[in-house]
Amino acid sequence: MSAAPILAIDALRIEYPLSEGGTLVAVEGATLTIAPGEIHALVGESGAGKTTIGNAVLGLLEKPGRIASGAIALDGKPFDPTKPGDIRLGRDIGAVFQDPMTSLNPLFTIESQIVETLRAHLPLDRRAARARALDLLRAVGMPEPERRLSAYPHQLSGGQRQRVVIACALACEPRLLVADEPTTALDVSIQAQILDLLRGLADERGIGILLVTHNMGVVAQIADTVTIMHRGHVVESGPVAQVLRRPQADYARALIGAVPRIDVRLDRFPMLDGVNQGNAETARTELRRRAGTQEIAAPAADAVPLLSVESLVVDYGAGLLSGRGSRAFRAVDGVSFEIRPGEVFGLVGESGCGKTTIANVVAGLRKPTGGTIRFDGKVIAGEAAAPRVGRARRAIQMIFQDPYSSLNARMRVGHILAEPILFYELARTRAEAAADVDLLVQAVGLPPETAQRFPHAFSGGQRQRLSIARALGARPRLIVCDEPTSSLDVSVQAQILNLLKDLRDATGLTLLLISHDLAVIRQMCDRVAVMRSGQIVEMEESETLFAAPKADYTRQLLALVPTLERIRGEADIRHGG
């Protein structure tokens, strides 16, 4: 650490002049240094300013943002990222962005994209650049690199594309790599590979890496040092083990506390739930009274299943119009499971494993190719099923992943929430429905004036509360939650998951929870099914599954998830000799 730091940021202030005068200060007084071979993680929730710092270093601040004061130095030499002089983007500083699906230009081959980067900075002819590109692909662990050179981005998987992106970033042997959420869009197994790759680059080539992320597990796994940011300010900074184990600042403690743990199940996420909790309590009791019939009992093993799925098969692309040559893709291949009344059942797996397809079939959004689904004893999907139209759908409701696109932006919240109530004729008049809406709004912990406003007035977490309220409005018995928190910040995720737990306790709902996040599943579910390529690999009581996984695949998944429990440098499990 005696050498000059690769990156030194000193008292950086970044402003956005607003059109109505005044300025928005996105980052204030940010200071950090990165030594050679160090991975420095910059964490925080959305709006914390972490990405803004990354963009500022790359000279990619969105207009009209600007660096108002402070200094950035690379290898001890101060520079202005907007006026690249001696220090050049792409040569001295490489960048890796979040989404490998959109980082590469779809119209150009991998070779052309790496070669153009090389030739922009180095005096190489085409042949030499090509040879170098091949070396780079090998260095980032691309399988069959010769063949990939002539491929287009869409012909590669997400993980392979991220390797290409990293190869481009490394092309001219930069001193510093700015990686903005490099693994957020990837599955855990691929995430693990990419993280290993980044760690290797730091260890072997002495590259400094500024890792912008929201994922505490990733930080724990590969970073050496961490800076926690909140609303543009640095809250806490230091070695990873120290900051994650013994956070000093209140915000840092709350943030780390909100991360779902995979090692032990807690009753609730340890954090404040905000206002309106008192009202919410009474509103939920009232909701439960209206729902009437069900008694809440602890989910018992011998209870009659509420939902039973038997050898479900779903094919895609087997329709009439898909052409003769195309073969059907079997998304779900003979899946059977049962959900008991009052239980939270989890479906977990990597992308493409068929979990969302199952959610859609259960919710009646898609017809199965084979198999049957029974709900409360009646066949609702399969050969013998009556078509599910109109009120037949009421008992099963759904909550979607993206709270931004799942609420109609042109309808007032009151109208959105009243729609299912009126459609299912759960209220005789609009006034009655409006009263129900007020109750629902309170039950999900939002202020009473919510109904008058439009969805855009709410944050992501609040919108997800509205989605939950809308689902509850139909007085369902089963709610299918498809990745309900994966687009939310951890503290908001903790609130939403607490809310779902509370609602379940208060109203005796049954939940089918679909997630790729094993920690969320552990915190929420009574029983879990692990899926892989359309089949259930293992199905078990949640505690048993996490304590003693039987299937190899489950064990592998659990080992790959970056968690707070395994902090780099503490107990070296994965990187140890």
Place this chain on the structure above:
Amino acid sequence: MLRFLIARLGQAALVMLAVAAVSFLMFRFVGDPVAGMVREDASVQEKAELRQALGLDQPVLVQFGRFLGRTIRGDFGVSYRNQRPVAALIAERLPATLELVLMATLLSLALGIPLGVLCALKPDGVAARLVQAVSLIGISTPTFVTGIVLILTFAVTLGLLPSFGRGQTVQLGPWSTGFLTVSGLKALVLPSITLALYQLTLIMRLVRSELIDVLSSDYIRFARARGLSLRRIHFTLALRNALMPVITVTGLQIGSLIAFAIVTETVFQWPGMGLLFIQAVSFSDVPVMAAYLLFVGLLFVLINTVVDLLYAVVDPRLRVKAS
């Protein structure tokens, strides 16, 4: 690729069949053709004989089949007005229209793309604002007004350019071209500007909005982070992505330019297909109208097919799906 091609051609054939049906029905909708052909005092007997000779006593489907057969052989009947085969009439007029449209398209691409790029890269510059404002006028002025204003200025007042006709043409086999004589080229200037104006504005605005979209995409951000030169990012990487929809629109616009050059051709008395059609309408010359309909239909289908194939050439993602 082959399967994709065959599928597209199959679709094209279906569409053409539908167009042919409409065009066939036109004969039946405008009344009894026999009544228009015979003397007023013709007997029922004579009419029936003529009907039989023309095949009009056959069931509709048989008639349609024969109509299709004739059409495929290129026999579109004989013009009522000047008693010449319709196919020959169209062949005579086609070069004039095609040359006009070609000129107009080249003009609109040559000006529209650079202007669109200018507006996208320097949206707040004086030039971009000026271009935007003028383009608004361009897109909202009807063709006949533009044409007349151009005639008044350059033909009547300044006397620089002819106000009507094709000028001298040179016959190259069946094709008569105005590209090879000075008067032919001069005659082409005003009509092609008139015809191009709308398309120019359209292309400019399309390039502008597409380019602005593409420039804010992740892969352009990544290209900047890789330190590529701005020139390469703007003109090689971004422009290629932005031109994708321009291909479609230009293709479709060529179709409508040919089909609806009618107004421009009328204003400039351009001896093209549009003028032929207008004259046919005023004389209820059904065979010419029907042939024109078929021709325009064929044109659109051909252009759409070519555009789809071009897309597959430019966008590698489509190539894979297709093969």
